[in-house]
Amino acid sequence: MKIRDRVKELRRVRAGDLKPHPKNWRTHSRHQQSVLRGVLKEVGMAGALLARELPDGTLQLVDGHLRAETTPSAVVPVLVLDLSDEEAEKVLLTHDPLASLAGVDASRLGELLGRVETESQAVGEMLAKLAREIEDDPSKADPPDVVIKPCYQVVVEVEGETQQQEIYERMRAEGHRCRVLTL
Structure with a gap:
């Protein structure tokens, strides 16, 4: 599979100059805002925001809205992406949910x-x-190691319910553990 590199450049931009995406569907609780402020205070900015350049030269956020809102006067790292409107919406829709699929x-x-x-x-x-x-x-x-004991079975296809019953009874009479299965 050929994968296109959509990153045009890394820019350092004042966060308050970034335009929020009008279709951003994420909301951020006060608790999440507090957690972000705590991480920013203890670690700093450890990732780039994602934005695309609009025809007028401004940058529209695709990811990183909360970081931009939290640090409007700070100069932040921004990956400028080469995305169409439709592609930007797809990234906006899938970026966070994709990360949440991790185990x-x-x-x-x-x-x-x-x-x-x-x-x-x-x-x-x-x-x-x-x-x-x-x-x-x-x-x-972590799932526990599963030990599967060897189990040997025979499936016998029969003509109908009467023959199934006969074979079942004969096998049980010979001492075999049997189950009736109808598919």
Whole structure:
């Protein structure tokens, strides 16, 4: 599969100069805003916002609306993408949900949770919630090794229910464990 590189350039732009996408469907709770502020304070800006250049030269956000709203006077890294209106809408629609499809390696997550420290109450609450979710939902943990014992079966196709019943009874009489199966 040939994959097109849609990144034209990396620019550093004042966040307040970026235009929000009018079809941005994401909302951001006060808690999420607090968590972002905590991470920005402790770590800084660790990722680029995504934008496309409009015909008038302005940049329209495709991803990173909350970061731009949170730091309007800051100069932020922006990946300028070569996207049409339709492509920008597709990225806007799929970028975050695609990331949410990722699985969880519970042992690695537990290790990170045990090592990382934060001064931010909001970040700490988010990490505690993440730890509780893993503890409360075993399906998020690494699946246990499954041992499947060898099992040998014979499927016999018959002409009808009467013949099925006869073969079933004969096999049971010979000591075989049997089940009747109708497809």
